[in-house]
Amino acid sequence: xxxxxxxxxxxxxxxxHPEIMSRRDAMKYLTMSPLAASILASATVGTSTVSASNVxxxxxxxxxxxxxxxxxxxxxxxxxxxxxxxxxPDPLSCSYQPGQTLVAAGxxxxxxxxxxxxxxxxxxxxxxxxxxxxxDPDNNSVTVDGSKEISYDQIIIATGLVLNYAAIDGLDGVIxxxxxxxxATRVKIGKNGVHSIYFQDGAEDTYKGIQExxxxxxxxxxxxxxxxxxxxxxxxxxxxxxxxKIMYLTNARLEEAGVRDKVELTFYPNGGKMFGVPExxxxxxxxxxxxxxxxxxxxxxxxxxTDAKIATFNHHWKEKGAWDEDLEEYGIELKSxxxxxxxxxxxxxPPMKAPDVVAQSKIGSSxxxxxxxxxxxxxxxxxxxxxxxxxxxxxxxxxxxxxxxxYRVVVDNVIASMEGKTTLPAxxxxxxxxxxxxxxxxxxxxxxxxTKKPTPFVPLDPTQERWIWWLLKVYALKPMTVxxxxxxKA
Amino acid sequence: MIKQISTIALATIALVLxxxxxxxxxxxxxxxxxxxxxxxYEKSCIKCHGKFGEGNPAKKTPAxxxxxxxxxxxxxxxxxxxxxxQSSGTDxxxxxxxxxxxxxxxxxxxxxxxxxxxxxxVKKK
Numbered sequence: 001x002x003x004x005x006x007x008x009x010x011x012x013x014x015x016x017h018p019e020i021m022s023r024r025d026a027m028k029y030l031t032m033s034p035l036a037a038s039i040l041a042s043a044t045v046g047t048s049t050v051s052a053s054n055v056x057x058x059x060x061x062x063x064x065x066x067x068x069x070x071x072x073x074x075x076x077x078x079x080x081x082x083x084x085x086x087x088x089p090d091p092l093s094c095s096y097q098p099g100q101t102l103v104a105a106g107x108x109x110x111x112x113x114x115x116x117x118x119x120x121x122x123x124x125x126x127x128x129x130x131x132x133x134x135x136d137p138d139n140n141s142v143t144v145d146g147s148k149e150i151s152y153d154q155i156i157i158a159t160g161l162v163l164n165y166a167a168i169d170g171l172d173g174v175i176x177x178x179x180x181x182x183x184a185t186r187v188k189i190g191k192n193g194v195h196s197i198y199f200q201d202g203a204e205d206t207y208k209g210i211q212e213x214x215x216x217x218x219x220x221x222x223x224x225x226x227x228x229x230x231x232x233x234x235x236x237x238x239x240x241x242x243x244x245k246i247m248y249l250t251n252a253r254l255e256e257a258g259v260r261d262k263v264e265l266t267f268y269p270n271g272g273k274m275f276g277v278p279e280x281x282x283x284x285x286x287x288x289x290x291x292x293x294x295x296x297x298x299x300x301x302x303x304x305x306t307d308a309k310i311a312t313f314n315h316h317w318k319e320k321g322a323w324d325e326d327l328e329e330y331g332i333e334l335k336s337x338x339x340x341x342x343x344x345x346x347x348x349x350p351p352m353k354a355p356d357v358v359a360q361s362k363i364g365s366s367x368x369x370x371x372x373x374x375x376x377x378x379x380x381x382x383x384x385x386x387x388x389x390x391x392x393x394x395x396x397x398x399x400x401x402x403x404x405x406x407y408r409v410v411v412d413n414v415i416a417s418m419e420g421k422t423t424l425p426a427x428x429x430x431x432x433x434x435x436x437x438x439x440x441x442x443x444x445x446x447x448x449x450x451t452k453k454p455t456p457f458v459p460l461d462p463t464q465e466r467w468i469w470w471l472l473k474v475y476a477l478k479p480m481t482v483x484x485x486x487x488x489k490a
Numbered sequence: 491m492i493k494q495i496s497t498i499a500l501a502t503i504a505l506v507l508x509x510x511x512x513x514x515x516x517x518x519x520x521x522x523x524x525x526x527x528x529x530x531y532e533k534s535c536i537k538c539h540g541k542f543g544e545g546n547p548a549k550k551t552p553a554x555x556x557x558x559x560x561x562x563x564x565x566x567x568x569x570x571x572x573x574x575x576q577s578s579g580t581d582x583x584x585x586x587x588x589x590x591x592x593x594x595x596x597x598x599x600x601x602x603x604x605x606x607x608x609x610x611x612v613k614k615k
Binding site for chain 1: 575
């Protein structure tokens with residue numbers, strides 16, 4: 001890899017949108033500081049901290065997305081004569097998912113987020129183009145495509161999760177973000193004002209949907225505003241900020257078109273807050289107020305009638321219950337009612353779950369997600385099984401930023417385990433990052449971990465929206481990910 | 491936007507990229523509790539979840555002795571934090587409420603320690 005490759009990529013991205021930031025400005029940031037130069041160098045060299053290992057054993061990685069492929073690359077960089085196999089059915093598994101928001105907002109073209117599995121496969125790593133159909137962790141083997149049995153010494157589960165559109169009455173399909181097998185979902189999603197950025201085709205369609213909404217708003221007369229509705233389900237989701245990001249970006253496009261006053265934007269999350277970290281929660285509430293957004297907590301989308309354009313939510317709340325002498329307090333009772341909401345445009349964040357083949361196997365859990373010790377990422381029952389990325393039962397962990405911390409932990413611990421060490425050296429502390437795009441040109445970089453406190457890496461108020469985070473999110477993170485991380489280095 | 495460029499911003503970008511690449515992590519804060527984990531269980535949890543964590547169908551309190559420590563830690567995290575995601579909410583609405591009341595009464599605990607203790611109940615059963 002050329003040392004300047006990441007810098008070149010960053011500048012190429014900058015060049016695409018001179019109206020937002022000029023190449024000259026970006027160059028100023030990146031070259032005026034002596035620190036920047038050393039960083040770009042470290043991002044491309046990176047392997048110096050990892051010592052070579054001679055451990056022997058067959059490592060099987062189930063899933064070749066960002067988590068699985070980066071783990072394969074780093075293990076391959078670290079172990080001499082490594083025996084690594086990756087099982088991945090999707091030719092576009094290495095696509096850059098965080099970019100789907102930007103595709104939906106018309107800032108990036110879809111082609112800018114598509115990355116091919118076969119291009120990112122590290123030299124010497126074996127690839128099986130298939131799907132695991134059964135896990136047998138008691139016998140250290142898996143079955144591929146219903147017939148081929150593959151054994152292993154160490155298994156790393158990185159299947160990702162599935163988008164469960166079928167869980168919503170009126171929609172269909174259980175799909176992945178880049179998978180082509182999404183016809184059932186696209187019967188209803190991607191047209192008639194019903195959109196979802198969580199899969200590539202859907203993201204591309206969302207931009208058309210926003211333009212249709214703008215056209216409709218331009219032609220709209222009368223006192224009632226058009227209704228744009230944004231949902232957030234009752235399951236853990238990947239990129240917890242995306243349901244809000246698409247709302248901010250829709251707002252930005254409506255403003256730009258001069259029709260913001262014709263449309264009401266309302267957020268309907270299942271939960272009762274904007275963010276688990278109080279500081280970020282309060283910052284988002286302020287941003288919502290400034291933009292004139294509405295929001296209704298404790299609403300979970302359960303049904304949609306795409307002909308009548310009515311979304312039905314389960315609205316739930318708590319009421320004071322009877323005195324509980326064990327608790328020495330009043331208990332609570334849960335109440336709920338269906339609420340119908342008319343929409344002109346709706347962005348649906350689907351419920352998400354672990355793939356059934358994982359959830360229903362011994363490697364999964366009652367909730368589906370693979371149970372691991374959240375610090376070491378080792379399976380709670382099978383000591384030669386490891387898990388990272390979206391399918392791991394790790395609080396708050398379903399982001400690329402989390403995966404970037406997790407894959408180093410898994411690599412260090414797998415190797416230590418293969419070396420026969422009894423204590424695992426590496427620990428994940430729950431770091432995750434949500435570059436919350438708040439407009440075209442600004443981002444709030446919400447960094448946090450399991451302490452639920454902001455954990456900013458720089459001495460700047462992390463609750464502020466800043467255009468420098470836009471540079472990081474829109475220009476720097478993709479090269480860092482697809483060049484640095486997928487090669488196991490950054 | 492050009493005018494906003496300053497040395498601070500430059501250093502900031504640099505720092506972000508640097509730390510983003512270094513993988514540095516800060517350890518969690520150390521917290522002290524009024525009671526030990528075992529005391530919390532025996533003074534409070536036991537009333538509804540039973541001596542062996544078997545639960546009480548009459549009170550609709552679930553069993554706690556059917557999970558590994560790792561799985562339990564996830565559930566306790568969800569209970570104490572009111573969910574594990576930005577706006578998804580919690581799977582444990584009633585216990586989230588009760589837990590807040592119990593914390594106010596002094597029955598707070600370390601999640602990993604409690605999960606470990608509960609997995610010991612699993613073995614005893």
